[in-house]
Amino acid sequence: NAGVTQTPKFQVLKTGQSMTLQCAQDMNHEYMSWYRQDPGMGLRLIHYSVGAGITDQGEVPNGYNVSRSTTEDFPLRLLSAAPSQTSVYFCASGRLNEKLFFGSGTQLSVL
Amino acid sequence: AQSVTQPDIHITVSEGASLELRCNYSYGATPYLFWYVQSPGQGLQLLLKYFSGDTLVQGIKGFEAEFKRSQSSFNLRKPSVHWSDAAEYFCAVGARAAGNKLTFGGGTRVLVKP
16 A cells, blocks of 8 residues: 655756646545645645545645546646745645645755 | 644754643634654654544654643643654644645754753
8 A cells, every 4th residue: 555655756947847746645535735845834735636626726826736637646737837936845635534644745946 | 814833943852851842723613633743854644633522632652732722722742752753743733614724833843862
């Protein structure tokens, strides 16, 4: 049972480039979400989904897109990377109203 | 809007000593409350959670936390710290009507001295 799998673990981008962070879970969880972690600010919610075909914005959605075509996958897209998006990104999933399971994170640097 | 404050950015504690990490939250109704731990280079692992009932909750690794509604606090404690407890700890609050959406505090980094 793999849990929540994120790829890649590390990524360096140039300003203006686009990329997709992948997240997959094999626990049949309805809820999936993306957080970014910045020093001293804890984790902030970017986007979340309560089921296939349903997504919504979190606290810091600007510059990011998501989609949820299957229960298992919840990719995060950076459309035009900016230095302010340098961060560690975490995907999390869970059954509705229960605890979250986190992936191991993606460290992204935008130069 | 809900918010979480962890007043201590860093705490240094000797191995075998007790540990208490503070967490204050702001929320209009009774919240869901969580403590997560993050080891270096890892994701977050749930230590314990409070949904309702007994205000003293037990978690994994010998941790416990007490919900005090009057103080809007959910402090985490451990009677005797082990070197493996060195990590960053996050308090989080969730709204009952918002399902799994969590608001996290800024975290407290715990250093353990031998």
